[in-house]
Amino acid sequence: MYTFLAGIALLIIGYFTYGKFVEKVFGVNEARTTPAFTHKDGVDYLPMNTKKNSLIQLLNIAGVGPIFGPIMGALYGPVAFLWIVLGAIFAGAVHDYLTGMISIRNRGAHLPELAGKFLGKFMKHVVNAFAVLLLLLVGTVFVTAPAGLLHNLMNGWASMGLILGAIFVYYILATLLPIDKIIGRFYPVFGALLLISAFGVGGMLIFTGAPIPELAFTNLHPDNAPIFPLLFLTISCGALSGFHATQTPIISRTTENEKNGRKIFYGMMIAEGIIAMIWAAAAMSLFGGSVGLNELLANGGPAAIVSEASTLMLGAIGGTLAVLGVIVLPITSGDTAFRSLRMIIADYFNFSQKKVASRLVIALPLFVISFALTKIDFTLLWRYFSWANQSTAVIALFVGAMYLYIAKKNYWIPLLPGVFMLMATTTYILNAPIGFGMALSSSYIGAATISVILVAIFFIAAKKARANEIPLEDDISGWKKTA
Template sequence: MITFLAAIALLIVGYFTYGKFVERVFGVKEERATPAYVNNDGVDYVPMSTPKNSLIQLLNIAGTGPIFGPIMGALYGPVAFIWIVVGCIFAGAVHDYLTGMISIRNRGAHLPELASKFLGKVMKHVVNAFAVLLLLLVGTVFVSTPASLLHVLMDGKVALGVLIAVIFIYYILATLLPVDKIIGRVYPYFGALLVISALGVGIGLIVTGAPIPELSLTNFHPANAAIFPLIFFTITCGALSGFHATQTPIISRTTQKEKQGRKIFYGMMIAEGIIAMIWAAAAMSLFNGYGGLQEILAAGGPGAVVSEVSTAMLGAFGGTLAVLGVVVLPITSGDTAFRSARMIIAEYLNIAQKKFSSRLWIAVPLFAISVVLTQIDFNLLWRYFSWANQATAVIALFVGAMYLYIAKKNYWIALIPGAFMLVMVITYILNAQIGFRLPMNIAWIGGFIGTAVLIGLFFSAAKKARANKLPLEEDVSDYNQVA
């Protein structure tokens, strides 16, 4: 229990200390007009309050990642707590903050556009393909996952196909309508349900004195599987996730002032880390050891763990509410996944989105592809997604490092976690069954050599960009309205 409580405390302290440090490094411009006002179109660019933006951001980035990932990661034992805390404070929250703030400085641009500007035009096409693939996979799986959970929750009384159709209809509306019409109105309620359910489980663990394993040299890692690099691809959204880089620009277009960025971007990643800690602790402590956890995962997957934990901690009624809170997570990431895909494609093709027809003809093919993908077994594709997800995180961190380098600021806050994850990304794909299947020792050598080469290319490009005085932000000098 001490390890668990200390980890939660560290996450909170990290927000007030390292979060402020990152904010100072970036350099907030309090009076600078944000895209919510400069580019206001009543659809994607709409000023919204900090509490509303924060809850939307939390739900956008969460998905089932901070629950299902930590549940699977619990098999690694208390070492999972270390990655959640360190990864969240020094990598994930930095990633989310820089992505969001750099987007604000560049009219709410998405990652492909930012990669094109700061890493070269070729990267625009690479990242665009990565991002759209990621979002299609996320959106499709986040149709099936909540539909399956609801099907079980309703004892099969409503057909699975009907539930999938209902969720698709909601996604279509949320993708096409202005951001403040559905997402801005229902997300605060969804967010409250998510936070209450997670807090309920967390408080239940403390009150019942659940036997949460303590971090020690003898209990560091009870599982037999190698920690590196697999744990970084198991626990993603609760520590570091490239999917977040596709979501933060949605809120960068609705943020009223730059000063609100730390609460919205850095703060909500910390909140997601706390949720991840709660579910990792619950999975470690409530199934009579790691053998029991393996059994329930084999029988029913992470969803079965969620159901068992919720009922054990909160009773039948409270457990049902907690499961509903988990159902909300994929739905509120699925809708914004499709919305982000529409916005990224529109930005790539330079198509204004104020007209409904312009939004419609981009969205329809996306949903058509997604319907087809729901018929495919995603086990293999999801492994590629996991790798692509962290590869996208590396790209986003390097964008942040480039921005700070050109600005002559402390770029190490982004480059160090970016370089670390780059080693893991290269090593994983060289060794994995879905990759090149090289022996692990060869994969590690390739990971370090590949990272060294790419970092060398980064510094070469960064020096040229600084010498050429690459503009870091869009000019809004002729716009005076600030909230």
């Protein structure tokens, strides 16, 4: 219990200390007009207040990742708490803040465009392919996961096909309509369900004195799966997630002032870390340790853990509300996954999105592909999602490092977690059966070699970019450069 409570406290302290430090290093300019005003189009670019932006950002980034990931990561024991806390403060929140703020400085650009500007034109095409793959997988996973939970909640009253269809209809509307029409209006209700779910379960864990284990490095994963790199890909949302880099530009286009960035981007990542801590603690304490947890996961998956934990902690009615809160999370990330996918493709081909017909041209083929992907095994999709997700996070952190290097500011803030995750993702793809299937020891050596080479290339490119004085901000709006 002490480890759990200390972790929650550190996350909150991290927001007020390290978050403030990162904000100071970046250097906000309250006088600079944001894209919400300079590019206002009534669809994707429009100003919304900080409270609404923060809530939308939290629901955008907090899909099933900060629940399903920590539940599976709980198999490693309390060491998962360590990654959630340190990852959220020093990696995930830094990743989200810099991606959001650099996007604001560049007319709300998405990650592929930012990568093209700061890492080279070739990287724009690479990151665009990564982002499209990642968002298609996210959108599909976040259709099947809530559909399965709803199917279980209704005891099979409605067929999976009907539930999937209903979710797809909502996603289509949320993807096509202006952001303030559905997302801006429904998210306050969804947010209430989220709070009931997370804080209800967390509060009862504390109130009932649940046997949450303390930090230890013994009795780890029952299948002897290695902590590095698997833990750092299993728990992504809640610690560090590249998916967030695809979501922050949505809100960078609706942010009214740069001073709001720390609360919206850094703060909501910390909030997601708290959600991850709660569900990891529930998984560790309610099912007889890692062996019992592993058996339940094998039989029913993370969704079964959610249902069991919610009912145990909150009873039948409260448990149902908690499950609804969990269902809300993937739905409110799936809708914006497709929305950001539409925006990324539109930006890539410079295709205006003011008309509904133009949005349909891009969106409908995406939904057809996603529907086809729902026929693929969820576990297989999740494995590819985990690697693509964390690889995207690495790219986003390197974009942040390049921006700060050019600006002659402390670029180590994003670079250190970026290098760490580069090593983790490379080790994983070299070792995993879905990758090259190399021995773990050989994968470590290969990943270290590749990481050293890529970091050397980064510094060579960074020095060249600084010498060439690559502009840190977009000047299309005519506003004076301030970075």
